[in-house]
Structures are given as structure tokens and as C-alpha cells.
Amino acid sequence: MDQDAARTRVLDTAEELFYARGIQAVGMDELRDGCGVSLKRLYQIFPAKEQLVEAYLERRDVRWRQELADYVAGRDTDADGRILAVFDWLRTWFRKPGFRGCAWINSYGELGGTSPALTRQARRHKNAFKRYLRELVRSAELPDSLVEPIFLLAEGAMVTAGMTGRSDSATHAKDAAAVMIAAARA
Amino acid sequence: MDQDAARTRVLDTAEELFYARGIQAVGMDELRDGCGVSLKRLYQIFPAKEQLVEAYLERRDVRWRQELADYVAGRDTDADGRILAVFDWLRTWFRKPGFRGCAWINSYGELGGTSPALTRQARRHKNAFKRYLRELVRSAELPDSLVEPIFLLAEGAMVTAGMTGRSDSATHAKDAAAVMIAAARA
DNA sequence: ACGCTCGGAGAACCAACGTTCTCTCTGTGG
């Protein structure tokens, strides 16, 4: 197993465990058992747990936004429909087995009070998400003032779905977004 | 200092520290230093940290909802205005020094993956908040379908304000709620 | 004054965890 394969396995396992149980709840020993990469090598790749956490969130950020964008772009619909498709995607995400809320919100709750680096990273992720929503709103020729409400609805849906384990917050948020769009068009 | 006074001091300090830095980041020694109650007595009152955490969230839940209800009830406005006043209260909360998001969302992010008791408690709090919103919506003679969007906007505003340290999400959520109300009345 | 009880300060204990080290094995180049 070469360096890249090891790195990938470590990150896969880290993502699984950190996301499911929280960062502090997962020790390096358990991580090693999970991914089959020895502690020695693990520390060669990531000199400290903090950097592993950073890499985990970084990789997940890229993939999360890519999956969302792919889903939305793959929908055969108009510009308004693409905004609403965001909530459809959220719903499918919420229904995935093991879903436990937004990784950045959870990580911020866990470590935001002590780790400025993690706080920055979480903000970056949310800003990137908002930027993407802004693109969608603009290409629908809707006013920028719609971005924030849609963003807040999406965030509220994520938090609520995470805490309740139910996916219907996505539907409610979608309906609300549709009302906001209609009101903006009127 | 009698038992009740000690208990109050412990809870005051716990709330301050847990909320500011996270539960796992605060040790019992630091707590003792902060509140001036000896470890011995501390463990007489709360036999384990977990029960202290529970008591902290329980007391905060009651106070949080009371403050919100008092603020809204004290506003001289009609039933629609009382719904919007919720967001005004959120805004004042967000601006308080030391604000760092919703304690239950943060705690859930930190320990939801390992503590079913905390998860239940967080859900209870959010349900109680939603119940209160439902009351407001009903007394404004608006349809129940408005409850969920308003709840999601509030949750989104809390998360966003917590992560960014800014209070304007409250204003955006309020504006969006006003649009939703207007659409429901039309 | 003398026990006695209660509470405080802080050491002690024990487990967990991040990190490093040791020892051994294996494959490889000469």
C-alpha cells in the first residue's frame, strides 16, 4: 500500500468515525484499528490529530459541494427549479443511513470554542455554500436578497434533520423557499 | 454557604464555562476554581459530570424560553408582530457579549453521537420552542403550516449567528418570516 | 476543654488518549 492509498484509507475511516461520534470521542488507536494503517505511518502522514481533522473537513467540503452541484446541474429544470433542487438534494442527504447533521455545525459545536482554525474552516465552508446559492439565485434573475433566506432555511433544515433524525425539514424548507421565490417574482 | 447557594454557584459557573468553550473542554478542577465550591461538595450535589451537564441544560432551557416569552409578551403589538418579535429577541441575544450560538445545537454537535440522554434533552428543548411558536401562530389565526418555516428560519439564524459572530441573520430571518406571513394572509 | 461532625484543600488514583519508541520482520541492493 503506497502513501496515497494509506492517506485515503485514513481519511475514509476518520470521516466515518469523526462524523458518527464526534472528533474527541475517537482515539488514534481506534482509528488505526479501523483503517489498518499503523500509528507510525499515520503520524508520518498527519503529524498531529488536529491536521487530520483539518484534512477530513477539507476533503468533505470539496466532495459535499461537488455532490450538491452535480445533483442540481443534473436536474432537467429551469433556474427556479434548480434553487428548489437544492432542498431535494438535502432531503436525499438526510435520508442516507448514518446521517447525523452537518459535519461543520457539529464540529463547530464541539471545538469552535477552543480551535480558531476549525472555526475558520467551518465559516469558509458555509461561505462557499452561500456563494453557490447566490449563483443559483442570480442565474434565475432573482434579487440577491433571496440568498440569505434560502441559506437560513437550508441551515435550519440541516440542524433540525440532524437533531431529530427525520428528513421532512427539507420538504418544509423547500415549500418555504418556493413561497419566497414566488413573492420575489410578484 | 448552604446547599442551594452552592448549587446555584456551581450551575452559574458551569453554564459560563461549558457554553463558552464546550463541555469536554472544561475539567472539574477548573470548575471548582471558578465557582469556589470544593470538589467534595460538588460531587455531593452532582454525583457525576454528566448530571451536572444535564442540570445545566435543563436550567438554561427554562430560563431561555422564559426570557423569550417575557420579551415577546412585553411588546406592545398585535399577534403578527409578536411572531416577528421572536426574531427581534434573537437579535438581542446574538448581540450579547459571549454569544456563541445555541447551547443545545452546540452540545448536540459535541456529544450527540455518544450520549442519547443529551440528544433527548436537545430534542425536548427544540420541541418546546416549536410548541411556543405554534401558539403564537395560532393566536394570530395563521395556518399551522407557518410554524415549520418560522422555526427553520430561527434555527438557521441561530446557527449562522453562532458561527459568524454576527447578528444580522436575525434581521434576514425576520424579513423572510414577514414575507411568509404576508403570503399566508393573501 | 474535649470529642465529634462537617467541610475544604489538595493529593492520589485510575483510565483514556495523543504521541513516541522499541523490537522485530521483510524485502532489497551489493
Next chain:
DNA sequence: CCACAGAGAGAACGTTGGTTCTCCGAGCGT
């Protein structure tokens, strides 16, 4: 065949943190 570089398994180390224990002094009834 030999020296050696690299990797793995897991012990070891040092710290932290939750919980308990020890010792001592203060108040109080007799």
C-alpha cells in the same frame, strides 16, 4: 549472504481529567 532501510505491532511515556481519599481545621454541644 549480508547490511540496511522501511514498515508494522504494540508497548511505553507523559499528560489530562473524572472521581475518590486523606488530612486538617473550624464550629458546636456538653
